[in-house]
Amino acid sequence: MSKKSVNRAITVRFPTSDYNRIVHDAEQKNESVAEHIRTIISANDEQLSLDQRFVDVERRITNRMFSIVCAVANLSDHEREIARQRLNGGN
Incomplete structure (x- = not known):
């Protein structure tokens, strides 16, 4: 049984x-309205993916900077854990 690509329709109401x-x-852009809406949705999906990638990069940079600062400050493992807890909102 072959799989066919099936297009489905959605009706959406917009403010004027x-x-x-x-x-x-x-x-x-010389597009049909339907094609333009598909383009908008696709661009939004790409933006969400890009936003997540930025969050991931920011997290990696933050972790690397924390490690560098701890090394420069010559913190022990215990002091490092205390600093991490304080940065994460703990006491």
Whole structure:
């Protein structure tokens, strides 16, 4: 049994101002309204993925900086754990 790509329809109601903006933008890009909305959704998905990647990079940089500062300050493992807890909102 072969798998076929099935397109499904969704009906969405927009406020008039949003509808007019979507139609105008689609016309400017020489796209159908449906294609323009698919493009917007795809771009949003890509942005969410990019946002998550930035969060991951920020976390890695923060961890690396913490390790560097602890090494420069010559903190013991115990002092390092206390500093980590304080930074994370603990006492």
